[in-house]
Amino acid sequence: MVIGSNAFAYIVLNRDRSGYRAGCMALSLSEQIVVNGSCSGIGCCEATIPFQSQNYFMLFDDSGFPITSFNICRYAVLTEADRFKFSTSYLTTPGSFEKDAVNLSVVLDWTISSETCKLALRNMTSYACASSHSTCIDDSGLGYRCGCVHGYKGNPYILGGCQDIDECLNSSKCHGICVNTPGSFKCDCPRGTHGNGSIPGDCYKNGSKIQLWGKLLIGFSISIVVVLLLSSVMKAEQGFSFRIFKEEELMAATNNFNEKNVAGEGGNGTVYKGTMNNRLVAIKKCKTIGEKERKEFGKEILILSQINHKNIVRILGCCLEVKIPILVYEYMSEGTLFDLLHGKEASCITLKTRLRIAQEAAEALAYLHSWISPPIVHRDVKTSNILLDENFIAKVSDFGASVLATGGDDQFVTHVQGTRGYLDPEYMQTGQLTVKSDVYSFGVVLLELLTRKKAFYMEALKARSLAADFLSAMKENNVITIVDDEIAGDGDTIGLITGLAELVRACLHMEGERRPEMKQVAAELNDSLKSMENK
Structure with a gap:
């Protein structure tokens, strides 16, 4: 001034x-x-x-x-x-x-040194994060700072400075018997009851909740009965059939799960391309079957069986007679959006195509958040979980990490789950999961479509955060420099790209409450798409 x-x-x-x-x-x-x-x-x-x-x-x-x-x-x-x-x-x-x-102020960022975390960790004598429960935080290329890991608070710069948070002092996090553990807590049901103590009213005595869908998460024998009942309901109400497949059917469809039919691999399992009744299907086979995988398997059936949307991958059925459960989906021939943008055979993609894919994915998330009850938080929105069919129509997939927002829009979770680069920072800091966490992740997806860069990418042998680079460029009114050259060169689209950048910034707001709802995002993308079609 x-x-x-x-x-x-x-x-x-x-x-x-x-x-x-x-x-x-x-x-x-x-x-x-x-x-x-x-x-x-x-x-x-x-x-x-x-x-x-x-x-x-x-x-x-x-x-x-x-x-x-x-x-x-x-x-x-x-x-x-x-x-x-x-x-x-x-x-x-x-x-x-x-x-x-005297009442004026200056905003200062600060770091321990100009080193990155990777470099700082090479010299433990000078490394500043002294507490055993501390973590190093890279600060946008300026250097590094220290913080306490999730579940701890205090001073990360001194020995023993990060102290365990007693989550049990917050009664809203547990509706059963709370047991504090290092960095976390357990929420057990009272003696003589079963269920999930974190969910209001979910603790029950033996036999009192046999008919509930939640049994999908506990055992597969009862799951068969539930899914069969579910199949008949869906045939009547949603117009498509959910089947219980035999193992021999899936073996025949995939030529005994031949490696040549592998369509993709993830951390939890392998997806095979199969043919059943002259129709291509995707068959997902889990690698392991621990308690976590069992819950994710049941959760995915529970969620996908309740929803029917053109931009959400449809589940066709499952096989429960095997030791490791198998799910069957409609086949998406063009793979993932991640492959389209970053794969070895990636080709030119017009702004109109990118915008349409974004709009379709946004419609799917808006449906999950606003048009079904209770709302569903996907929890792992990313380009590798957006699939494309033979017409390049986008469909959201992989609901293994999803949460039914039974207690309203917001709820606390014990363990932060998601993918680096897409995770909502507010969710990471507070453990509070809301539909606005999906909005943040979608903002990163939209940013990938505009820049054709990965959520985390290497530049000059240094890992960079796409979201952080974008927000820095926006502050400097220089966002066009990080937009993909394939779409940035057209002078007629500069105004449209600027508007999309503002939408991304709104989605990436640090405060979840100030982010738009997905139905607003979908509507704005639809307006942008129409404006392109009318030119």
């Missing part, structure tokens, strides 16, 4: 080892034309400085600018813009500005 009747000042900054200058001139030849609260150049002007500046100094240039009779003092100050309000008394009353200046 520069204050004065004829004052020219500029700031010299050091940023990324290069110099940067910004400045402005405050003009006023008459006391009568100066306006309280206005810093538009008359008596007061402002210049924005870039993010990640490391040091600065300010200079005045008085040559050729005479001091007026009503103002003899000129000021320049670096401050947070929202805290500054110009007053005409700063020009006319000596000492007025100095009195108010």
Whole structure:
């Protein structure tokens, strides 16, 4: 901020080892034309400085600018813009500005050193994260800081500084008997009952909840009965059949699960391409069958069997007569959106195609959040979980990590789950999972479509966060530099891309409540798509 009747000042900054200058001139030849609260150049002007500046100094240039009779003092100050309000008394009353200046503030980022976490960890003598439950945090290329891992709080810079959080002190997290554990907690049902103590009313005595769908998560023998009942209901209500497949049918469909029929592999299992009744299907076979996989298997059936949307992959049935459960889905011939964007055979993709895929995926998430009850939080929205059929129609898949929002939009989870680069930072910090966590993840997906860069990517042998790079570019009004050259070169689309960038920024807001709902995102993408089609 520069204050004065004829004052020219500029700031010299050091940023990324290069110099940067910004400045402005405050003009006023008459006391009568100066306006309280206005810093538009008359008596007061402002210049924005870039993010990640490391040091600065300010200079005045008085040559050729005479001091007026009503103002003899000129000021320049670096401050947070929202805290500054110009007053005409700063020009006319000596000492007025100095009195108010004590209430101004500057926002500072800080790091331990300029090293990345990877480099800092090589020298444990100087490594600052001293607590056994601390973690290193890379800070947007400036260096690193330390924090306590999830489930701990305190001072990560001293031995023993990160102390376990007693989650049991917060009764809203447990509706049964809470047992605190290091970094987490267990929520057991009272003695003589079974169920999930984290869910209100889910603890029950033997035999009292045999008919509930939740048995899918406990045992497969009862699951068969439940799924068969589910199949008949779905035939009547949703217009498509859910089948219980025999193992021999799936063996025949995949040529005994031949490696040549592998369509994809993930951390939890392998997907095979199969043919049944002259129809291609995708057959997902889990690698292991621990308690976690059993729950995810049941959860995926539970969720997918309740929903019917053109942009959500349809489950056709399952096989329960095998030791490791198998799920059968409709086959998506064009693979994942991740492969389309980043695969070895990736080809040119028009902005219109990218926009349509984004709009279709957004419609699916809007359906999960707003049009079914209770709402469903997908919890792992990413480009590898968006599949494409033979017409490149997008369909959201993989509901193994999803959560039924039975207690409303927000709920607490014991273990943060998701994929690096897409995880909602608010969810990571608080453990509070909401539908707005999906909105953040979708913002990263939309960003991948605009930039054709991975959520985490390597540049100059350094791992970079796409979301962090984007937010930095937005602050500098320079977002077009990270947009994919295939779509950035068309002058007619600059305005559209700018609008999409603003939508991404809204989705990536650090506060979940300030992010838009997915139905708003879908509507805005639909409007953008229509505007392209009308040109």
